[in-house]
Amino acid sequence: MPETPEHVEPQDMPNGAGNRRGRGVFAAVLLLLLLLCAVTTITQSYVSKGDDEVIRSVTQNLECLQCHVELIPEFSRSAVHQPFMLERCTTCHTPHGEIVTETVLEGLAQTWNRIRTLVEWLPLKLVLDVFDTGEQSAGDYDPDRVKSETTTEVKDRTSELVLPGNELCWMCHGDLGPQLSEPYTHAPFGNGNCVDCHNPHASDFEAILVMDVRDLCITCHRVGPEMERDQVHPSFAARVCLDCHHPHASQWRGILVDRQRNLCFTCHPSVARLSNMGVQHQPFLYDNCTGCHEPHGSNYLPLLIKNQPALCYDCHPSIAQDFLKASHHPVGTISLNCSDCHDPHATNYAGLLYDEDNDICYACHRVPIQATYDVSAHRNTPCWRCHTPHGSDWAPLLQAPQPQVCFTCHERRHFDDRTGGYWNHPVRPVFYDVNAKEQLSCSSTCHDPHGTKQNYMLRYYNFPLDGNCLICHSVVPGNIVGVDF
Numbered sequence: 001m002p003e004t005p006e007h008v009e010p011q012d013m014p015n016g017a018g019n020r021r022g023r024g025v026f027a028a029v030l031l032l033l034l035l036l037c038a039v040t041t042i043t044q045s046y047v048s049k050g051d052d053e054v055i056r057s058v059t060q061n062l063e064c065l066q067c068h069v070e071l072i073p074e075f076s077r078s079a080v081h082q083p084f085m086l087e088r089c090t091t092c093h094t095p096h097g098e099i100v101t102e103t104v105l106e107g108l109a110q111t112w113n114r115i116r117t118l119v120e121w122l123p124l125k126l127v128l129d130v131f132d133t134g135e136q137s138a139g140d141y142d143p144d145r146v147k148s149e150t151t152t153e154v155k156d157r158t159s160e161l162v163l164p165g166n167e168l169c170w171m172c173h174g175d176l177g178p179q180l181s182e183p184y185t186h187a188p189f190g191n192g193n194c195v196d197c198h199n200p201h202a203s204d205f206e207a208i209l210v211m212d213v214r215d216l217c218i219t220c221h222r223v224g225p226e227m228e229r230d231q232v233h234p235s236f237a238a239r240v241c242l243d244c245h246h247p248h249a250s251q252w253r254g255i256l257v258d259r260q261r262n263l264c265f266t267c268h269p270s271v272a273r274l275s276n277m278g279v280q281h282q283p284f285l286y287d288n289c290t291g292c293h294e295p296h297g298s299n300y301l302p303l304l305i306k307n308q309p310a311l312c313y314d315c316h317p318s319i320a321q322d323f324l325k326a327s328h329h330p331v332g333t334i335s336l337n338c339s340d341c342h343d344p345h346a347t348n349y350a351g352l353l354y355d356e357d358n359d360i361c362y363a364c365h366r367v368p369i370q371a372t373y374d375v376s377a378h379r380n381t382p383c384w385r386c387h388t389p390h391g392s393d394w395a396p397l398l399q400a401p402q403p404q405v406c407f408t409c410h411e412r413r414h415f416d417d418r419t420g421g422y423w424n425h426p427v428r429p430v431f432y433d434v435n436a437k438e439q440l441s442c443s444s445t446c447h448d449p450h451g452t453k454q455n456y457m458l459r460y461y462n463f464p465l466d467g468n469c470l471i472c473h474s475v476v477p478g479n480i481v482g483v484d485f
Contacts (some may be wrong), residue, residue: 064089074202081208083172084201092168092200096159166192182249189248197247214239229297235267236296244295260289271345280346292344308337319390327398328391336364341389357382369450376451381409386449402441403427406449415442435471445471 065072074080083091161168169192170177180190188196197216199208209216218239227237235243244263246255256263261284265272274284283291292311293303300307306314309332313320323331330336338344341360342352349356355363361383362370373379386405387397394401400408403415415424431440443449446468447457454462461467 071201077202077204079204079206079208080202081200090162091171092161093159094162164192165195169194176248179249182251184251184253184255185249186247186255213242217241223296226294226297230299231301231303232297233295233303254290254295260287264289274343274346277346278348279350279352281344281352284345308332308339312338322388322391325391325393327393327395329389329397331390372448372451372453374451376457378449378451378457385409401429402443406442433472 075085083089163171179185188194195210197209199210201208203209205212211219223236226232242257244256246257248255250256252259261275265275274280283289289295292305294305295303298304300311304311309320309323322328331338341354341363343354344352346352347354349360353360358370358373385408386399388399389397392398394405398405403412407415415427425446427440427442429439429441432438433440433444436444438444446459448459449457451457452459454460456463458468460471
């Protein structure tokens with residue numbers, strides 16, 4: 001018998017055995033590579049999310065993601081919608097497609113099929129396509145390993161929402177339902193157009209908004225003209241709309257987050273303290289800040305709807321007529337406006353004045369009036385007893401013509417009347433003051449109603465000296481200045 005050789009050279013081995021061994025090694029390496037890619041990708045998602053939610057979501061939505069691979073990157077966004085991340089796509093969408101035949105395999109073929117499904121959405125699909133020639137040999141799979149074939153019938157070829165768009169969101173967000181009964185609702189919210197503002201899957205912006213909130217609002221609300229005005233509200237300029245407005249609904253006009261006074265007070269504490277004062281302007285008291293102020297931008301400081309005094313005349317038309325009279329304060333000029341005397345919000349003094357009685361007048365008329373008036377016989381008489389603050393037909397801003405304005409305090413019988421057998425000094429307008437070159441009145445030459453250094457508020461000489469009288473009544477014969485005697 002021939003001896004059995006102790007050593008057989010590799011070239012002497014059958015070719016079939018070598019090929020099988022090479023294919024086996026290649027298949028093992030390829031399988032290991034696929035598994036490593038799948039594990040690496042899933043692990044990366046797990047680490048980035050901090051838990052296993054991504055793994056569950058991929059598994060639960062795997063069937064949909066096999067076709068909708070464009071949605072895969074959505075999982076890595078900063079804000080992901082809960083149904084998309086944690087539940088099945090069919091929470092919102094109806095399943096769709098054609099009749100599908102599914103072959104369930106056992107053993108290695110079953111494992112291989114699951115791996116292919118798992119990595120279908122990975123970039124590794126390109127690798128599979130390269131190695132998948134579309135041809136199978138009869139020896140690739142053992143027909144005995146086929147366990148069963150099942151068919152699944154899907155009703156609709158096109159997926160639809162499980163409910164109309166304006167009802168679908170309420171399945172999970174029913175807690176927002178009561179806001180629909182608020183008096184003022186945001187149009188997209190009231191109409192159920194949630195996706196006008198929110199992305200149904202995922203977003204890089206808070207509350208899964210379709211874009212940054214500073215840009216989102218201005219897609220519907222034209223703000224350019226207001227942005228270009230001389231003064232722009234800082235919060236409006238920064239486009240932080242949600243500081244003032246609720247995105248869904250509110251019980252306050254303009255879908256504000258709070259009533260106007262409380263909302264404005266958050267940024268204007270100096271105005272907030274005025275809310276405890278005794279006299280309050282009605283727009284301020286009754287929560288109507290926007291009755292005078294523009295909330296976004298204005299050409300009139302401070303954010304007024306129109307300039308003074310026209311703004312004030314809208315509610316006080318009778319006062320507008322006062323400033324058309326012959327004698328009036330110069331309101332509406334560069335030197336004086338309504339808010340120079342009145343606080344537009346609140347004070348502790350009647351008429352919303354900044355101060356009481358004569359002190360409000362002394363703000364402009366301190367010199368030379370206050371020094372003499374405060375020591376005169378009139379010192380306890382408020383200015384408004386003789387003068388009107390807005391306008392009058394009698395100068396200077398008198399409540400009535402002289403001498404009637406004086407007769408409100410001084411009895412008429414002591415002037416221009418025959419008492420005690422003699423005539424008092426006439427002060428009727430029918431008489432002429434030759435010194436003042438005007439109608440004779442109490443203050444034309446004799447008295448200064450704001451006080452003087454002389455007694456009895458005489459303009460030029462103390463009583464009983466007759467210097468005041470001689471101004472009009474000459475005693476030089478032939479040189480008559482006024483009425484000679």
